[in-house]
Amino acid sequence: MKQADPFSFEAFRALLADALEVDPARITPEAHFITDLGVDSLRLVQALLYLEAMDLGSWTDMAWQVQTVEEAYRYYLEHLAERKP
């Protein structure tokens, strides 16, 4: 079976906006989840668990490695590459 194509940055951004309950227009690559987007603990955990549910690794490993939108997307692509046979 053909593996699904990875999410484009635009699609990933839309997913994050949904998980973080933030206006998609504010989800720029350099936006910091806490200092720019004002994400609190509850929404940040929601978002990290959302990414975990996409099989992107453990939220505890991701927590402070992925502080910006760009880092989250890079982390996603790296994990996807690691998972490919």
Next chain:
Amino acid sequence: MTRIEVRDFDGDLEALAAMAREAWREAYGAESWPDLHDPSLSRLFLADVPDPRFLLAAYEGSRLVAFLANLPRRYHFQGRAYRGAHACMMIARPSYGGATVYLIAESLRRNREFGADFALLTLERKHRSWHMMKKHLGSRHRILTVRRIYGLARVIDLPRVVAAERLGRFEVLGGKLWGAHRPMRGSPGQVRRYREGDLHHIHQLVRGVSKPSLLVREFSPDSLARHLHTEGVSETVVYEREGVVAGFVTFTVRHMVSPRDRVPWAWVDFLVWEGLNGQEKQALLAGLWEAGRDLGCAGIVGWNMGSYSVGPFLRARFVPYPRLIDLNVWLLNPECSLPGVRGVFELFI
């Protein structure tokens, strides 16, 4: 862009207190809040920490934005020894609440390194951190609620409490009808303040605390001595029988802060009185009341962690305090389950 970095706390207790006060003021506005990060309290509670890895902080540049103490403890439960961590004093600067997630993740990693079987944490019900833990993390991790804790309060100085807490007419009337404002009288000669020579007896009492449903912390004599008496911060009242300490209660002086006032209260931290009869327990509580009064406290607050019965408190005109806190245990070791655990001796809030 400045990143938020998680690292060992730099030990600046004044900066920690300032950040916590800013956060509490923002959260509580005109209501009173407990100054739980006052440097004098932090010095006492964090004195046992053997290694800086157990105090975690998030910094934006050099500015402290969040803090979490993850204190290593040894416990026993149903005859078995455990390594635990007490996760406490978590606080974040306003708008930096997300940084606490970084600290929790890092504390889990460090607890794995340390080999902790579990972590204990208290969460105020319906607070955002409670939702985060119970609703979200609780769905993926083994987080058990050990018990629902409620406070018990006893007035020492009614006019001061009324002014500081802005109690309404009916609250004051209800308290008076219950008798919560009446002075308590002790039994001179049997109830007295702690003296250094009591440490051995008290350590024996603490080592003897045992119930099948109770997770019991083990204390070193040094640590216990600090908790029993630190000038101006913690105090202990003992009940003496035939020259031996037969029961004791320890409290810390903590301030409730509002825009109007900064009022000291006596917070009961731990209590052992299994060997006392009902009258002796009443005498010990009266001694607690008098010690609190002597230290200028407006009242007494106790949190029922399940290690003692609350009946004597109610008979001494303590009233339930309308704040609910969940005592949780986050099981980290897959082989650890703590079946039937219903309380903890001892845990400070």
